[in-house]
Amino acid sequence: MIRLALIGIGTGHPDHLTLAAIKAMNAADLILLPRKGDAKSDLLDLRRTICAEILTGPTHVAEFDMPERAATLPYLDAVDAWHDAIAAIWMREIGRHLPDGGSVALLVWGDPSLYDSSLRIAARLGSVAIHVVPGITSIQALTAAHGICLNELARPVLITTGRQLRERGWPDEADSVVVMLDGGCAFQGLAADGMSIWWGAYLAMPQQVLIRGPLATAGPEIMARRAELRQAHGWIMDTYLLRRERAAISRDAPTS
Incomplete structure (x- = not known):
């Protein structure tokens, strides 16, 4: 056996x-x-x-x-x-x-x-x-490193991949999204208005790197830093949490 x-x-x-x-x-x-x-x-x-x-x-x-x-x-x-x-x-x-x-x-x-x-x-x-x-999990390590809650009060969280975010866009059912296995920074295809990001690479390792802020400004910083880290180490493991303001979600919601 x-x-x-x-x-x-x-x-x-x-x-x-x-x-x-x-x-x-x-x-x-x-x-x-x-x-x-x-x-x-x-x-x-x-x-x-x-x-x-x-x-x-x-x-x-x-x-x-x-x-x-x-x-x-x-x-x-x-x-x-x-x-x-x-x-x-x-x-x-x-x-x-x-x-x-x-x-x-x-x-x-x-x-x-x-x-x-x-x-x-x-x-x-x-x-x-x-x-x-x-x-x-890397999700727990990410939220602990940034000192944040995973979800908004009484609100759902969706866990997905970079491939799904890139192909399907922002999911209607959530205002907080954790993205894993994203080799291509899929967040760059989203409208940045009202969006914040908490990103972490090599979480809990000696080379850990954290970036947070509005997606409009933090997104380009993450893309540049990610490329540098991958070049330096030959590999990278990272994940991030995206959150949209409720007002931004309401603005983008379809009208009947």
Whole structure:
């Protein structure tokens, strides 16, 4: 029997680990760490650091190379094939290191439930018992870093991606929107009137950068700073909260 723990580790700081995450890591026979190329070696180094600080027993740590997602297929087809390839690698590594069964853990950025596909990949593994340990999300890290509430009083919040914001525009059902996985600064396609933004990159990491303010002025600053950071580090992880004034929403609402 193989037991798989998907452990949320927050956004990069060892202090983000919960007591449950620490216990799960130390209870595992094997922890698998993904290598994503030289450009993202910082992410592997952070996982290595977390293991070095947290593990106190005989847990074995092994690394594997992540496959690349095909750029020539339609997005959903490419993601589906990519997940198949990752699942096959997980099973190969588990069979190599735990031929007689046991417990394996994967360290997931943020929380396994939020814009992460570890659970979808794990579902491809067949008769594997899956245990999820929740973690601090980038959304929590963002609002904590800026010292703000996620939602307006008694108002909803929508969590979406840069792709969805770019293709569909501002959602009618919310006045606060959290945007994740945005490689192209989708906010630049929105009307900036009455809009504010709270942006954060490398949240909780030593290189954390925060920018906030009216979208009209903060937006261009974020775009320039983001390009500089990506060039300097070779990768970037960022997220942001957009909020529209209720008056601006009312002005843009369709009339009958």
